[in-house]
Amino acid sequence: MSSVLHSSFDLRPPRFEQVGQPQWASWHWQHQNRLRTIDDFRDVLELTAQQRQAFEASTDRFRVALTPHYAALMDPDDPGCPIRLQAMPNPGELTDHPFERTDPLAEEEHMPVPGLTHRYPDRALLYVSHHCPVYCRHCTRKRKVSNPTTAASKAQIQRSIDYIADTPQIRDVIISGGDPLTLSDERLDDILGKLRRIEHLDVIRLGTRNPVTLPQRITAELAEVLKRHRPIYINTHFNHPAELCEEAATALRRLVDAGCVLGNQMVLLRGVNDDADTVMKLNRRLLRHGCRPYYILQCDMARGITHFRTPLKTGLEIMDHLRGRIGGVGVPDFVVDLPGGGGKVELLPEYIIDRRPSEHGDVVTFRNFQGEQFEFVDVDGS
Template sequence: MTLHQLPGGQPLRSVDALIDAGLAAPEQREALQAVAARYAVSVTPAMVELIDPTDAADPIARQFVPDSAERVTLPQEIADPIGDEAHSPVEGVVHRYPDRALLKLVHACPVYCRFCFRREMVGPGGDALTGDKLNAALAYLAGHPEIWEVILTGGDPFILSARRIREVAKRLAAIPHIKVVRWHTRVPIVDPGRITGDYARALRIPGKASYVAVHANHPREFSDAARAALATLADAGHVLVSQSVLLKGVNADVETLSALMRAFVENRVKPYYLHHPDLAPGTARFRLSLEEGQALVKSLRGHLSGLCQPTYILDIPGGAGKIPVGPTFLSACEAPGAEAFAEDRHGEQHRYPPG
């Protein structure tokens, strides 16, 4: 079977399906089945079409096709690397920062990224937040007037139907102190056919500012269909911002990272966060050092439009929260009140007077 003979246009959700599609070698079957027994597998047709099966280093395949290296967990890797559980007062809610909270509506995704920081928690068969659990989560949000922003995540909330989205939107609209709603999703990129005009309208919540954080990691992910989906969301009035992860073998070079950020901006998506990879189990092959990441991000400044500059973010392990770890361009002399030195985009130092 070739890549263009996928039955029914269904996602590839098993090692056998990946092998049949030419995305994994038959001799890898046993090792990859051990990986799939622990971590969910799904590659949508939209992503399959982008993969070059003749390229062993294909950056799209690297993100979604399992690898035997995932069986190795390093001592520093932890099941809940950003500490969701420590800040979950009720099921489905993570309240880490005073003015915002996560609402995790589902635990499933259209694709499963091999570097996912919630890989121990997401997958097919995971319970959706419904009934009494959803009531309790919304009651918590309503009972905490300091919560100004709600971030809908999971899993991927865009796998829900427009009807379910409208139900949640209606209930959030009734909570007066929530002013901003942010949806986090991969769907416009990995399953763009789901983003219809009706779906985009369902995401709007009366009286609230609506943001959609779109996750993409490589410029090739911006297919014609993905670009159309992003346009549908933008035309419906949603403000689009980006989320990316800095990944070795995917985007950890100046040319690719620059093209990725430009692709976002060209599609009305403001670059927002570029995440340093989290310490999730079995993900060491994606991580680079913070120093390497800082050097890459530094290379963007002055060479790309200010619109194309993301904030390089580290999520401190254990739940202490996100901090910016971008490079600095200003260094001060040791003496108090002394002049500083400012580094320009060519690496040259310029004196800057005190005060």
């Protein structure tokens, strides 16, 4: 694998060819110049008739927005480009299936105060923004993300922080959204500072897709804020190796230098990353840049994303391929987040192929990643 990364600036579409490097590197410019309407995609990519139709029909369900950076990573000539599939509406999202759920993980049901999910005893999920630089078509929180009328107010966030402070069994807070990095540095500094002062919190996590969709947001100033409250555990969301370009690598390096601990939560998506070679390439690239592959998430039963879902066996086959072919640090957990708030369960390929009793204990036959068989004498524990 080549270590030379592509740059979104070099790949910028004709629409942005007059834009210089300083503008391209400005997250404010990227945000202000997001692509939102069909017209905005002129000189960026050719939409198929189906994509055009889906675009028009989907706007009142889930908005379209793309940073020029993310748009530049798309192959303009390939309707099946994995970046395009994640960001451009697809006819599949207009079809409702009876098993789909608006809130698949029952996050709203487990809210002791608005804007805070407290489902596991020791963990809480704090929603601080419903905005994102790019609205991912596979988003599991479509019910509120991209909807400007449901954004968290300062007072609401304060009530959530008060709840955390008053609930000593919470040891771990995940700041989420939308994308928390759509808030200003000052607002983030304030929230992180208030959480850091809560004695019983061991872990502060921040879930953000900005390193992927708007890496320019990871400025030296933001890094200073994060450093002040370190260690911050950052869960990011790369789904394909083409997303880890030069700009994204710079963002990851800044976060590592600021003392952040990085993990990647990849969502398994049909046509994007549902094959072992793509996941292997992504994981190797993530490791090279200081980000540990943390989860492969089975795509949820959220409304309008069924066309992205893969059979469970696809994830198991990918896990089977990774184990033994990349060091353990590159093998994430493959998890299903159970609908209705059941929590995450990990799925593993089956490695035990036989078990038979012997005078010393059970003889267990395992297979390894190459299909070779090995016997192991189990003890009965007495």
